[in-house]
Amino acid sequence: MSSDYPGRDYVSPFDERVRLAEPLARRPATVSGRSVALIDISKNRGAEFLDRIESQLTQAGAVTSRWAKEIFSKPAAPALIDDVAAGSDLVVEALAD
């Protein structure tokens, strides 16, 4: 069970801790009656895209709420994630340009 490479004790540049992939949440059969958070990541024309999605979701019976990240290039603030998670069943995030 020993290595055949006794002179080769390398130091890994990686963080070797294994990260397990988060499973995708179950997809609902319908959006009717669900609260849907629409998050604008603050990229150009993202709001335009969300306007159209919102209109379709409303027609389908969903209750929507609008949120926005401070800037597209940084992770969302923890408070924003907490608020969205607490008040919504579903989330749509818009990436646009």
Added chain:
Amino acid sequence: MVSLDGLTAGGAALLLFVSEECPTSAMALRNLGPLCRTWDQAGLTATAIFEDPLDVAIRVARRTGWTGRVVSQDPPYETSRAYRLLSVPTSVLVSRNGDVSGTVVGWDHGALSALIDQAGALTAGAALTLPPPVEPFWKPGCSSKAALDPDVAAAISRSDAADEMEEMFERGWTDGLPVVPPTRQRVEAMLAGADGSASLGLVPPSMGEATLERLASCAVLAGCRPAYFPVVVAAARAMLDPAFNLHGQAVTTQPAGQLIVVNGPVRRAIGLNCGMGALGPGSRANLTIGRAARLLVTLLGGAMPGMLDRATLGHMGKVGFCIAEDEEASPWPPLHVERGFEPEQSVVTLIGSDAPQSISDHRSRTPEDLAYILAWAAASTWSTNWWPLVEPSVFVICPEHAEMFRAAGWTKQQLREFMYDAVRKPAGRLRRGETTPIVSAADPAADISKWASPDSIVLLVTGGEAGRYSAVLGPCTGMGAHIVSREVESG
């Protein structure tokens, strides 16, 4: 000899004999690997028995997603011989009392499914998950090392038979170029007694923890001398400052890289080039310090192009981009002094930056003409009609150009303000294609500058003493990425 003790406690054990060099072995590990955890819960223990050294076995198991146990055999591969192996992969089902209940040679989806069904019968009748029915359903394996003459097997397993440089590529410890293998001895020399477990923080986007030891490993891989390491550490600290927004820079589709500017006595002490070819090849210190910093982002941050680095084009400065200012040739206070440090401090400054665009000017005879030429070269950086730029544009002024400003007594601020005033267009002429909300909202006759303010212009002096070629490096735009400086700590 691999012991079966404990492996059959749940009712049965599946032994998968494999070898690193065998593609069919890799396929078997990939196809069966994800199932091992569920099998284990049902009482079937799956073990990959490698005819390779343990470090190789662990690496291959990780790469292929094998979730079962891993063991390694030394020559002459007694376990393989005990099971009379001729080729790998070979799957052997062993019952609780150690008897062989079935064997499948090579990759044979049908036979393996039957073998796993058989295992289910041995483990209290549990239905075990079968490998997915994906082609190829059958593939022959490779010769087992146990089938070789023992002396031959021992000879091909010796460390000097392997190619260490190629192994670095196999491990993924590279930015695409050959690297210096980070042996413990080399990494310890890089650390020079520092505590390798000290953490510099998490490296975005994948948030690997940058311990000093891992950074030292990156520095060895990059080809740094130990004397460069304090500069690498300072660069890493600056990059990991949230104000620099490495997260955004690392994953963007923009080409931007991380420009490292070094000031102070350390430039001369470690031989950083701030003379001829200051932005180009030839200097080990410049090239390897820049590369080490980028390896940190690529390996610990996971920002490998095509993976989490989503750059459409990228640029060669993303291999590594470290320059030093020629403070002695400059008529102005150096960058670090402008940023509040003392001249005798050694400082690293990080700037998110695009590739350099050369600016030739051998004909200007007044500082006004030269400043105009330099400034207008930046007019189309980022995008032709994207005015004004907020993030910093970096002008690298060559010594001959700098001399003209010195002779005329121009200060840095004077030059910045001249450039800011010189590059202007009416908003109406900027409304084509990609443009800014400021241009869209402005009166068509309103003058718009290329920069939001003179402070968006960074001026550095470096380069060969002959030749009138300066350069402008466009900004990394829209990231909220600020310039960050850190002092180089000695020892």
